[in-house]
Amino acid sequence: MDASTKHSAPGNKPHIDIFCRVVDNFGDIGVCWRLARSLHLEWSAHVRLWVDDLTVFRQLAPALQPELDEQLVEDIRIIHWTDNQTAHTPAQLVIEAFACDPPAQYIDAMPGHTKLWLNLEYLSAESWTAGFHAQPSPQRNGVTKYFFFPGFSDQTGGLIGEAGLSERRRSWMHSSTKKKQFLQRLGLPQAQAYLQADTLFVSLFCYASAPYRSLLHALRKSRRPVVLLVPQSVLPQLERDATTQLHGAVSIPDTGMGNAPASSPDAVPEAAPEAMAQAKSPAATEDDAAQGQQTPLPGVTLLRIPFLPQDEYDQLLWLCDLNFVRGEDSFVRAIWSRKPFLWQIYEQSDDTHLKKLQAWLALFPGHEETKAMMRSWNSPSRHAYFTNQLTALLNTPGQLDSWRRSCRTFAENLSKNKTLSESIRIFYENTANSG
Numbered sequence: 188m189d190a191s192t193k194h195s196a197p198g199n200k201p202h203i204d205i206f207c208r209v210v211d212n213f214g215d216i217g218v219c220w221r222l223a224r225s226l227h228l229e230w231s232a233h234v235r236l237w238v239d240d241l242t243v244f245r246q247l248a249p250a251l252q253p254e255l256d257e258q259l260v261e262d263i264r265i266i267h268w269t270d271n272q273t274a275h276t277p278a279q280l281v282i283e284a285f286a287c288d289p290p291a292q293y294i295d296a297m298p299g300h301t302k303l304w305l306n307l308e309y310l311s312a313e314s315w316t317a318g319f320h321a322q323p324s325p326q327r328n329g330v331t332k333y334f335f336f337p338g339f340s341d342q343t344g345g346l347i348g349e350a351g352l353s354e355r356r357r358s359w360m361h362s363s364t365k366k367k368q369f370l371q372r373l374g375l376p377q378a379q380a381y382l383q384a385d386t387l388f389v390s391l392f393c394y395a396s397a398p399y400r401s402l403l404h405a406l407r408k409s410r411r412p413v414v415l416l417v418p419q420s421v422l423p424q425l426e427r428d429a430t431t432q433l434h435g436a437v438s439i440p441d442t443g444m445g446n447a448p449a450s451s452p453d454a455v456p457e458a459a460p461e462a463m464a465q466a467k468s469p470a471a472t473e474d475d476a477a478q479g480q481q482t483p484l485p486g487v488t489l490l491r492i493p494f495l496p497q498d499e500y501d502q503l504l505w506l507c508d509l510n511f512v513r514g515e516d517s518f519v520r521a522i523w524s525r526k527p528f529l530w531q532i533y534e535q536s537d538d539t540h541l542k543k544l545q546a547w548l549a550l551f552p553g554h555e556e557t558k559a560m561m562r563s564w565n566s567p568s569r570h571a572y573f574t575n576q577l578t579a580l581l582n583t584p585g586q587l588d589s590w591r592r593s594c595r596t597f598a599e600n601l602s603k604n605k606t607l608s609e610s611i612r613i614f615y616e617n618t619a620n621s622g
């Protein structure tokens with residue numbers, strides 16, 4: 188079913204507990220928060236989300252108050268999960284994210300209350316996941332726990348893709364005012380000029396091991412002006428490296444995020460002479476238009492932006508022409524954005540992650556060149572190759588459009604599958620009715 192046309196299912200509205208431990212990064216809470224919201228939205232379920240690290244959580248959900256033991260955010264009850272937890276009656280549906288082990292006291296109390304216990308696994312496109320999906324694992328407390336694998340087919344639990352997502356994306360994309368205001372809020376006062384100048388907007392969310400210098404070199408060779416939007420805390424050395432590697436061909440506006448000049452003493456202020464020398468596509472700003480002048484745009488503008496709330500991060504992905512994403516949840520959101528993206532997979536021992544990457548690439552309908560570029564973005568030894576591939580792709584007419592079409596086709600096909608929250612609901616209803 189299309190992720191965009193979901194409606195609340197009739198029938199029971201169960202109580203659901205989701206348990207989340209923040210192991211590292213933002214992916215654990217990113218997935219759980221999104222799942223909590225989509226279960227609540229689509230099923231009108233009563234959802235409690237147990238999280239051990241509210242400080243990390245707050246970055247994705249700024250309304251959250253980390254000092255509170257319990258609070259309601261967007262109708263989801265957030266419980267700060269600590270070692271000395273007060274007792275709560277277990278829910279009918281318990282979702283343990285990534286084998287994080289709910290508290291022993293809670294597990295002991297589950298019989299008689301819990302109808303279904305799921306262990307939500309990490310996303311993988313590998314075919315073996317279909318065989319393990321929804322398999323039972325009897326537990327000592329007498330309640331059976333089931334493995335639940337998100338995935339790219341209906342033989343798995345599907346992807347998180349909440350109701351109304353396509354409509355929200357479409358309506359936002361049709362509003363040039365929203366795009367302009369969004370960019371201005373992110374620290375680009377000349378947003379209108381950039382939008383009119385056929386600027387290539389690129390978002391960058393990656394791990395420290397990414398060949399980001401190769402990316403900078405490719406962007407520098409772009410025939411279109413480039414705005415590279417980088418969330419706070421991603422690659423703290425980027426401004427410094429951009430300044431030294433691109434020999435002044437980059438403009439680094441000070442957005443008050445501590446990027447320039449503090450972390451890069453040599454950083455070039457906006458419209459610095461060197462950047463102007465590389466300027467592309469002169470464009471009129473609103474002020475210039477009034478005065479009948481034109482201001483050249485720098486070749487590459489590196490814009491440090493705040494870490495955005497989840498819904499606004501979606502808007503960033505919708506707006507950009509090319510998104511660099513990582514891990515699990517931003518990867519899925521990039522898929523739903525229908526825009527070209529490069530995925531940096533979460534690194535695992537023994538190169539297990541490269542097998543996962545390969546399994547996903549086998550499903551993706553893009554050109555071989557795009558897939559090769561995705562592999563080199565994930566491979567520390569292929570940096571020069573990456574620069575050449577990306578440069579060719581950005582500067583060859585029609586290439587980016589073709590990539591965009593592949594992404595659209597992929598997203599359209601996936602949206603025919605059941606979403607993760609739909610799969611959970613159906614599995615719950617079948618289990619609850621059979622027991």
Ligand code: TRH
Binds near residue numbers: 212493497
């Ligand atoms: O942060 P990640 O690297 O998370 C990783 C992976 O999930 C990995 O599989 C897991 O094992 C590891 O964590 C522990 O990347 P991911 O999955 O994309 O999660 C980032 C979340 O942050 C996602 O929900 C999107 C959100 N986000 C925002 O809300 N605002 C932002 O500005 C950005 C950049 C991200």
